Amino acid sequence: MKTIDVCLTPDLLHLHTDSLENSIVVVADVFRATSCMVTAFAHGVNSITPVATVEECSQLQGRGYLAAAERNAKKVDGFDLDNSPFSYMDERLIGANIAMTTTNGTYAITRSRNAVKVLVGSFLNLEAVVRFLQGERYDVLILCAGWKGRVNLEDTLFAGALIERLKDEYMVPEDSGLMALRLYAQAKNDLPAYLAPSSHVRRLHRLSIHKDIIYCLQHDLYDVIPVLRGSALVSMEV
C-alpha cells in the first residue's frame, strides 16, 4: 500500500531526505503563496519561477519576468505583484512568466527539488491533486510551508484534508499525518472560525486581508495543478 506522510515545516525536511527521491511532494502554503499560484495558472499564467531570495527575484524582473516578492505578508517595494490571490485574476497576466519569492512557500518548493515530482497544493485545487495522486504509484509527502520554520494550523489542515480524501488508498505511517487528519475532522465544518485564533490569521487581519482568507479556504475551485519542471512551475490539467 502506498504511504502518505506529512512534514509539518521545512525545518523538519531533514527527516525525509531518504524518502524524498521516491515520493511525490505536495507543497502547501495556503495563506497565501500556493493559493496564489493555483489562482494564477487557473487564469492563464504561463509559468511561475519560485526563487529563494528577493535579489534573485529582482534579477529575473530585469530579464523581463513579472516579479512578485512578499516578506512578512507584505509586498516588497519595487515589485509588480503582491501575495493576494485576487492580484492574479488579471487578463494582463495571460501567458506571463512570473518570478516569485515569498516568506515560506517558495522556499519549501525549492527545498523539494529532489522529489519524483513537486506539486503545488491548496484547498482551491484539492480535488485535482487527489485525482492526480490516485493515478500514481508513488508514496506522497505533504510539505507544509509553515511560518519561518514553525508549524502552522492552516497548512496542517490542508494536509488533513488531502489525507482524508486519500485514506482508503494510502497508509498513514506517522503521527504528523494522524494529527493533521484529526485536526481537519474537527475543523472542516467551519474552517474560518476554527482558524480565527491562529497566528497567521491574526497577522493577516492586522493587514486587513480578511477576504483573502475566506477565498483561500474554498475547496475545489480549480482543476489546475502547478508542477515543477526544472526551475519553473508550469500548469498540469487533470
Next chain:
Amino acid sequence: MKTIDVCLTPDLLHLHTDSLENSIVVVADVFRATSCMVTAFAHGVNSITPVATVEECSQLQGRGYLAAAERNAKKVDGFDLDNSPFSYMDERLIGANIAMTTTNGTYAITRSRNAVKVLVGSFLNLEAVVRFLQGERYDVLILCAGWKGRVNLEDTLFAGALIERLKDEYMVPEDSGLMALRLYAQAKNDLPAYLAPSSHVRRLHRLSIHKDIIYCLQHDLYDVIPVLRGSALVSMEV
C-alpha cells in the same frame, strides 16, 4: 501576560534559542522516559542523571550508579533497569542514584540546559506541574521529546493537557500550542482509544507493553516534579 509555547520535537528547538534562557522548560516523553522519572522519584529515588549516549551511561554505571539504557523501546544489554515505569516501583531503589539514557527523552532534557529551569512532565504529575508554574513569573516552553526528531501524538497531547489547565493565565502565541490544545480536547475522554493508531503505541503493542501505556496516561497520580540541578534531576515536592 505570560506565554506558553510548544516545541513539537527537539529538532525544532533552534527556533526557541532566544526565548529558552528566559523560559521554564517542561520536557515530556510520555511513553515512557518522563513517566518513569516521575514514578521513580515518587518511590524514593535520590537522583537521575540523564545522559545522551549509552557509553556515558555505562561509565556512570562503573562509578556506582544504577544504570537504565533504552534504545528503540527496548533495554540495552548489560544495564540494570529498563524503560517500564513498573521497574521503578521497587524498594531497592530508595535513595538510589540512577544514570539514564533513552531514545528521545534524555536527549530532550540535555538540550534544554540553558533554560531558567528544566522540569520533567508527564500525565502522572500534571497537576503538580500546573501548580508550580502558576507560582512562577516566567514564560513556559513545553518540549515534546517526539521520536527520533519526529513529532508524536502522545507528547503533543500532554502539551495540550498542560495548556488547557493554564490557559486562563497564559497566552498561547503560536499554532503548535493551539494544535496541542485542540487535539487534547478531542482526545481527553478516552486517551487510550485516541492513541491506539499512533506510531509509538503500535510499536509498544508489538513489544506487549500495553499496561505501561494505560499507566502512563493516568492523570495526577503524584505530586513530585523532577527538576534539573546541574547535570542531575532531583525531586521537588509541590
